[in-house]
Amino acid sequence: MNIQTPTDKKNAKRREKEQIILRAAERVFAQAGFGGATMQLIADVAGLPKANVHYYFQTKEDLYRQVVSNIFGIWLEAASAFDDAVGPVEGIGAYIDAKMEISRSHPNGSKVWASEVMHGAPFTQDYLETTLVEWTQGRLAIIQRWVDAGLMDKVDPRHLLHMIWATTQHYADFRHQINTLNGGQPLGEAQWEEAKTTIKRIILQGIGVKV
Known part of the structure; x- marks a missing residue:
């Protein structure tokens, strides 16, 4: 039986x-x-009172960086699908599913990130130059290994990743446009399931993988 202490509570x-503050800030x-x-x-x-927000996050920049860091961390976690995958069907397929979800x-987090990067990443260039570069190099190596093993066509892994990012994040960044084209709903x-299935089929077949 777990008993919560006053400190736990x-x-x-x-x-x-x-979390309440971060969700509001993200929006x-x-x-x-x-x-x-x-x-x-x-x-x-x-x-909440403004004083409460300042208690948890002293400045607007602190809060902004945390919002950006959160969505970045969620995306990095989604990429764990690559790490133990035996091939592109499992790795890329699961990654697309995760990014779409x-x-x-x-x-909103995706929109904040997109806006930040489009403005030259004034607050998060350090993420791009360190964590993003390191993560990307790791994923490129995995994709290149699949290429070398003949599990997929010889495509540039970097452009493949860019394509996946652009396609999956489009559903967040251009959500209003998608909803408008869906009768305003x-x-x-x-x-969503049809979108994921279609995107996986197009991308995987495009790199020579049978699905």
Whole structure:
């Protein structure tokens, strides 16, 4: 039987408040950008006093960097599908599934990241030059190993990754456009499954993999 101590309860409450603030910030940054967002607006969306927001995140930049770091971490976790995969069907297929689910569940985070990069990554260039570069090199090596083993066509792994990112993140970054073309309605469960299946088939068949 697990008994929560007062410290456990305090920590849980702190994590809950942080998540409320981060979800609100993600939404505000996605809609207003860094320049248009204010700590007061984020506090209003979170339903908390502004002082509470400053207690957890001293500055707007601290909060912004945490929002960007969170979506980046979620994307990196999704890429774990590559690590133990025996081949491109399992690795790339699972990666596409994961990236599509993230676009579905974290559209605002994806929009914040896209806006940050399009503006030259003024706050997150360190992520790009370190973590992203290291992660990308690891995934490129895995894809190249599959190419060398004859499990897929000889394609440039870098451009393949770029294509996967562009396709999957489109469903978050251009969500309004997709919904508009869907009769003004968000994609339903069956439509998301169809999208994932179609994207996997097109990409995997495009690199010479039977699916």
